[in-house]
Amino acid sequence: MYAYVSFMEHDIFKALADPTRRAIFEKLAAAGMNASALREGMAISQPAMSQHLAVLRTARLVREERQGRFVNYEVDPDGLALIAQWLAKYRAYWPARIDALKDLLRDMDQ
Amino acid sequence: MYAYVSFMEHDIFKALADPTRRAIFEKLAAAGMNASALREGMAISQPAMSQHLAVLRTARLVREERQGRFVNYEVDPDGLALIAQWLAKYRAYWPARIDALKDLLRDMDQ
DNA sequence: GAGTCAGATAAGTGTATGCTTATGTTTCTT
DNA sequence: AAGAAACATAAGCATACACTTATCTGACTC
Numbered sequence: 074m075y076a077y078v079s080f081m082e083h084d085i086f087k088a089l090a091d092p093t094r095r096a097i098f099e100k101l102a103a104a105g106m107n108a109s110a111l112r113e114g115m116a117i118s119q120p121a122m123s124q125h126l127a128v129l130r131t132a133r134l135v136r137e138e139r140q141g142r143f144v145n146y147e148v149d150p151d152g153l154a155l156i157a158q159w160l161a162k163y164r165a166y167w168p169a170r171i172d173a174l175k176d177l178l179r180d181m182d183q
Numbered sequence: 184m185y186a187y188v189s190f191m192e193h194d195i196f197k198a199l200a201d202p203t204r205r206a207i208f209e210k211l212a213a214a215g216m217n218a219s220a221l222r223e224g225m226a227i228s229q230p231a232m233s234q235h236l237a238v239l240r241t242a243r244l245v246r247e248e249r250q251g252r253f254v255n256y257e258v259d260p261d262g263l264a265l266i267a268q269w270l271a272k273y274r275a276y277w278p279a280r281i282d283a284l285k286d287l288l289r290d291m292d293q
Numbered sequence: 294g295a296g297t298c299a300g301a302t303a304a305g306t307g308t309a310t311g312c313t314t315a316t317g318t319t320t321c322t323t
Numbered sequence: 324a325a326g327a328a329a330c331a332t333a334a335g336c337a338t339a340c341a342c343t344t345a346t347c348t349g350a351c352t353c
Contacts, residue, residue, distance in 0.1 A: 083202055090200035091311080092193055102273050108330065121312060123331055142329050150276045157277060160267060160303040163212050165268060166260045197334075206299065233301055250333060252299050252350040 081133060081155055089133035093117065094125050098134055098148070105147030181183075190213055191243060191265055198242035198262075203227065204235050208258070215257030217250075 088094055100111060112122050126146060129135040138145045141168035207221060222232050236256060238246040244262035248255045251259055 086196060086199040086205070087310095089196040093311085097194075099272075102276065105286070108266075109328090118313075119330075120244055120332080123329095124311075125299085127331080140275060144330065148273065148276045153273055153276055155268065156266075162209075162262065163258065164261055165259045166212065168264055196295065197340095204339085219298095228343070230302080230344085234341075237301080266312070 074132070078155070078158075081152075082159060084128075084132040085134060085152055085155055088128050088134055091125070091128075093121075095131055097125055098129060099134060101146055102148050105145055107143045107145050109143075111146065188268075191262075192269060194238075194242040195244060195262055198238050198244055201235070201238075203231075204239055207232070207235055208239060211245060211256055212258050215255055217253045217255050219253075221256065234283055268284065 086150075089098075095114070100106075107120075107121055108126060111126075112119065115122075117125075126135065126137075130137060132152055133149050133155070136148050136149040138147070142183060199208075201216040203225075204227070210216075210221060210225075218229075218232055218236060221236075222229065225232075227235075236245065236247075240247060242262055243265070244257050245256050268276070
């Protein structure tokens with residue numbers, strides 16, 4: 074069981090280590106869209122985008138939904154949940170004062 | 184200001200993309216210790232450890248405290264805070280409760 | 294002061310990674 | 324049925340990265 078988590082954890086951090094993929098993820102967080110729409114204003118080739126999306130998919134940071142010949146992408150909460158889980162392990166070290174962090178903590182505490 | 188955050192963000196995800204560095208960080212989260220103590224049971228050369236610690240330091244995931252000829256390392260809350268901040272941006276996508284996390288883990292267990 | 298110990302840095306090397314061009318696959322249009 | 328559009332995949336290449344061995348720096352001991 075934890076082996077799976079470790080693999081996923083590795084995939085996630087690997088995926089987020091690339092600035093282009095973080096930008097793609099951020100764009101998808103604002104609104105789900107297909108790969109072509111994602112490319113707009115991003116100076117990235119079609120194969121490169123496809124490869125990045127594959128990495129994000131493997132990390133469960135993003136999920137696809139086929140719609141005819143389009144593939145709509147959106148944020149997959151599972152990946153974010155795993156990051157939250159990883160972060161929660163080190164909760165003892167978070168600075169207590171930052172308001173945003175308090176919100177974070179409260180939400181994860183439920 | 185936000186430029187600094189972006190740089191730091193990149194350093195952090197790059198740093199955590201390596202499994203050895205995640206292991207080092209995890210060990211330090213359990214207890215602060217010097218570089219030699221960190222190496223114990225880790226099958227890693229002295230220069231490699233030193234290089235990994237430099238990366239973690241740059242990412243502000245870890246901080247050093249010289250003590251004579253020893254250098255004691257410990258978790259730096261600043262790095263964790265930046266991850267929490269990053270994660271907070273996507274709070275809208277988190278599974279509503281921890282139960283969802285448990286479901287995820289169970290699913291991954293198959 | 295000489296030797297030793299903890300750790301950092303330098304330089305070189307094999308592999309991983311992100312890109313490119315080319316091509317494949319599926320769906321839609323006409 | 325033929326072409327085009329939306330993606331995915333394959334193969335090749337240049338760079339980044341994590342490791343190695345060798346050397347350097349600074350602090351402690353004798």
